[in-house]
Amino acid sequence: MIQFENVTVDKAANIYFGGKVTSRTVFFEDGTKKTLGIMMPGEYEFATVLKEEMDITAGKLQYKLAGGEWKTIDGSGVFYVPANESFQLNVHTIVDYCCSYLEEE
Template sequence: MITENQYFDGNVKSLGYETTEGKSTVGVINPGEYTFGTAQKEIMHVLEGELEALLPETTEWQSIKAGSKFEVPANSSFKVKTIVQTAYLCQYR
C-alpha cells in the first residue's frame, strides 16, 4: 500500500511504501527550514536539489547535495533548510 504524507502546511510531501528491508518515503521539500523528529534510525538520500542539515549532537550545518546522504539516530531530532525544491528518499531502519 502507498501512503501519502504531508507536513508543515504542505511544504513537505511524501509517498510512503514498504519493502522487505523496511519502510521508506520518497518526497519533496519546498524552500524553508524544518525540524523533524525520529522514532527509528533514518537514512536520508538527497536525490535532486540540495539542502543543509543540522544533525543531532552537532552545532554546524552540513551541505548535502544530490547524490549524498546522511543518517539520523532513532529518538532524536534534526533540522533541514533549503532554498530550492529538493527531492529525497528516506529509509526508516
C-alpha cells in the same frame, strides 16, 4: 537504486508544514518501508523514532543533527539520523528525497 519493484504504496500523502514537505510511504515485501517525497524551500525540524537514512537525490539543503554542525548537500548525498533524535533542515531549492527507516544495530 532508481526504481523499486514488488512494493505497495500508500495512496494518501504524508503532509507536513502546510504542504511544503510531502511524501508517500512505500512498503516492501520484507516488511521494511521508505518514504519518497519533496521539500519546498524553507526551514524545518523533524524528530525520529527509528534510525533514518536520508538519501537526497536532487536539490540543495543544509542539515544539522542534534549537537552537530551544519553540513551542505548540493545535488545528491546521504546522511543518517540516529533513532529518537531531532534534526534541522534549511532547504534552499526544491529537494527530492528518499527516507529509509533502519533497525538499530
